Amino acid sequence: MAQHQVNYLKDGGLPVALTTIDKVVNWGRSNSLWALTYGLACCGIEMMASGASRYDFDRFGTIFRASPRQAELMVVAGTLTKKHAEFIRRLYDQMTEPKWVISMGSCANTGGMFNTYATVQGVDRVIPVDLYLPGCAPRPETLQYGVMMLQQKIRRESASRAQKPKRLM
Amino acid sequence: MRAYTPKDNVQKKPYYTDRYWVAPQVAKHDVSSDEVFAHDLDAIKAKFEVLDAYIQVDQMVVIINAADNFAVIEMLKNEREYNQLSEMSAIDWLATEGKFEVFYQMLSMSKRKRLRIKCKIDEKESLQSVEKLFRSADWSEREMYDMFGVVVNNHPFMKRILMPDDWEGFPLRKTYPLQGDEFAAWYEVDKIFGKEAREIIGPENRDPARIDRYDTERFSRLGHEVPRGTDITNGEPDTPLVYQEPEGVFLIEKFDAEQSVVISDRHR
Numbered sequence: 232m233a234q235h236q237v238n239y240l241k242d243g244g245l246p247v248a249l250t251t252i253d254k255v256v257n258w259g260r261s262n263s264l265w266a267l268t269y270g271l272a273c274c275g276i277e278m279m280a281s282g283a284s285r286y287d288f289d290r291f292g293t294i295f296r297a298s299p300r301q302a303e304l305m306v307v308a309g310t311l312t313k314k315h316a317e318f319i320r321r322l323y324d325q326m327t328e329p330k331w332v333i334s335m336g337s338c339a340n341t342g343g344m345f346n347t348y349a350t351v352q353g354v355d356r357v358i359p360v361d362l363y364l365p366g367c368a369p370r371p372e373t374l375q376y377g378v379m380m381l382q383q384k385i386r387r388e389s390a391s392r393a394q395k396p397k398r399l400m
Numbered sequence: 401m402r403a404y405t406p407k408d409n410v411q412k413k414p415y416y417t418d419r420y421w422v423a424p425q426v427a428k429h430d431v432s433s434d435e436v437f438a439h440d441l442d443a444i445k446a447k448f449e450v451l452d453a454y455i456q457v458d459q460m461v462v463i464i465n466a467a468d469n470f471a472v473i474e475m476l477k478n479e480r481e482y483n484q485l486s487e488m489s490a491i492d493w494l495a496t497e498g499k500f501e502v503f504y505q506m507l508s509m510s511k512r513k514r515l516r517i518k519c520k521i522d523e524k525e526s527l528q529s530v531e532k533l534f535r536s537a538d539w540s541e542r543e544m545y546d547m548f549g550v551v552v553n554n555h556p557f558m559k560r561i562l563m564p565d566d567w568e569g570f571p572l573r574k575t576y577p578l579q580g581d582e583f584a585a586w587y588e589v590d591k592i593f594g595k596e597a598r599e600i601i602g603p604e605n606r607d608p609a610r611i612d613r614y615d616t617e618r619f620s621r622l623g624h625e626v627p628r629g630t631d632i633t634n635g636e637p638d639t640p641l642v643y644q645e646p647e648g649v650f651l652i653e654k655f656d657a658e659q660s661v662v663i664s665d666r667h668r
Binding site: 314317320342347349351352365376379383 | 644652
């Protein structure tokens, strides 16, 4: 007797699933989005709450990593100052391709209420952004929805072609 | 009748000013009204020139020459028991007097008294550091330099503290624009991409609150998303939140609300 019950009437009688390379790769990519911990201000608190037990990002495969080498998603959570702009660019460059960026909250989107000399007026002046989350600060549900939208975006992309690196300029 | 002035941009310039309004002043009392302060002031006067002295909100303010600042504070610390420098910084009076006012806020734990030493310096004039007396002056003096450009002599590490090292300008001066000068506006672009990228990236949008309700190139309404560039002047359809593609996702089972079990008995 076989150890596992095999349904010989399904999938041509073999315990296999047929699919395309694209789908398998994108399934893997979209369900193991490792995010760089990038809490710059109060949005970082909401990002931490999203990672904690109530909202539990681990079940989406989104695990926060402390190193850009191990991350493929950057959630820019908070106010980006002009002094810090070069470091966010360096960390973005250190992340491995393919990589995605979520701009979380008003400050990261547009500079928000900090209409001053010291604040970058939107992180998209420095790094290319895939998804903008509105709110001040966005609730964890917003970030959760944003990550799921990003997963859909990743699944739409073709995995087999060479990844064209995103360039701001 | 009052002359008519256009009022369509009232937030930019006040069109009405009260001719009889007088700025409220905090009352200044004579130093002799407080015994402890009077003794302290006599001790300062014995050795140094005092330009003015008064008591405001139970705190004595002593105005001295800028050259005496180290010696006066040293004497107050060692002989008059003012053992804490709680705050120090500068005030920009360049527009009215052409000078900076530097203040040292001191606290005596044993006497339970607060004392403020003030002195005035010119824009290009430098000041003696009190970091040797109070460690708290280390960062305060660096911040004073960073924000006002007041250089302090004999400081162990005279460097900007908040702004980047290659920053130009002193942000807390009254002449510095709040939204930054040209250097500040292009700082991150110049530093990361170089000056030639200015044309590609473009100037900063300094009106982040500006939202065009019907602009689907740059905005989308949550719950009412439409493809980019669609004309929505005649309204837009409801688009319920979609967490997954409608045909489902490979290898991921879709949540079925019909087959799920709702636990109604919470003590089960």
